[in-house]
Amino acid sequence: MLEPIIQNNVVCHALEAMIFASIACSILGVIISRMNLSSIGFTMSHAAFAGAAVGMFLGGNPQISAIAFSMAVAALIGPISDKAKMAADATLAVLFAMSMAVAIFLISYMEYMGHGLSASSLLFGDVISLYREEIYALAAVCILTIIFILVFYKEITALMFNMKIAEAAGIRVKLVYYVLLFIIALSVALSLNIVGGLLIFVLLVTPASIAGQFCFNVKSMFLVAPLAALLVSAFGVWAGFEYTLPVAPLVALLLTGVFALSVVLSFKRRINTKMH
């Protein structure tokens, strides 16, 4: 898609993938952070990491198993909390620990068996060896996320306001919520190859947190978060290739730096502090 502008295929693919992943994840991140679903997003992203490790270990498609794992974890949170009579947060912590244990166990085992290189890409991402199909899949999930927001905009905003009030208002909360979880699982699983299981959460949460420092309404948050993610990711890819630095951790660090700066510069926070 960007080949006419960027001659180097590797850089071009990396940039395209990073742009699509950062747009999809940051848009979903706005919903996740407003709905206090950060722990769910966190656990799902690590479940995708474990799923990919299982897929790789079994010789199947790591992305399909990553989607299946993160969906399974999302579906298990409620029933486990009910059966074990414990808070959802504790359930998430257990599932997160389980996901990490499965992933690290299998990655270590694969390294021992001589498959170390492909396994470590799950941990830290691998932007230089992406297939065309992976970029198309990311573009598709990015478009799907945007369509989801446009089609269900009023339902999503009501959920972001308050889930119980939305349900009492007669909105089909569960339907929208499960579609949301499915799209998060899809985005996380497909972005895993780029930023890796340990950093994927940065793409979900940090751009939304940056937008939250400046935006007074949801519409602007849905615009500012992907814009910030896109600019930082594009700069990160360029800087990574220009100065031979690892791209994914660099993007994560840059996003965190921009967030810190936005906290310092936030006029919204100052206005709110004055009002209270």
Place this chain on the structure above:
Amino acid sequence: MSVINLEGIYTAYEGGEKAVIRDLSLLVDRGEYVIIGGPNSAGKTTLLESINGLIKITHGKATVCGLDLSAQADEVRKKVGYVIQNFYFDPFTPFTVEQVVMMGRFGRLGLMNRPTKGDRRAVQKAIHLAGIEDLAHKTIGTCSGGQQQKAMIAHNLAKEPEVMMLDEPFSNLDFSAREYLQEVFKELARTGVPILMVAHAFDGLPDIPIRLVVMNGGRIAHDLNCNAGEVESIVRKECGALDKDKTERRINAGADHTE
């Protein structure tokens, strides 16, 4: 036919083993003004949430607005206004009061449909009725507790509900706001919409026939008709009697322990 028809219902919270509402029957007709009183954990909020389909009824039969609650809870919620108890919106909540009031219409609108001029008119009317025109463009998180409460009442008025349920709706409001909103609900009842209100304070009740339901232990302990001036003394008496029974049982149990 009654608007609300509950026959021997039992409800329990998800994951909970014990039924919170037990063998409860209640008929509510058009235009009735029902005050629900009773001690803490009597099941008052659970009753409202059961009628709204937010909590599943495990046994018994229930119809609301002619719809079977166990099969059509989603449809019931579109017709029932419910002002919930205890909400808090943080200062960073990115929605204005007007947007929040509009959300009250979303259920009726259905998936994917955009608000029309008619919806916007209903929102303006609800904002006017709740007396919050000056707050319409203010972010809800920066409003005071009382203002947020009025916004939530407007959110439910905008729905143009066939049943209006309110769970301690006046806890943050001053006396004049209470009196004014009670008049609004009185008018709503006059148009045929039954009002079900859980309350602990009974000042400012409208001067119309009131049906008082006193709950205890997940059941209806008393169901009687009275006027506004009598509500407080009756609830005080009934709750006092209930508490007295409880106190006696507790003292007796304590005595058994010491023996």
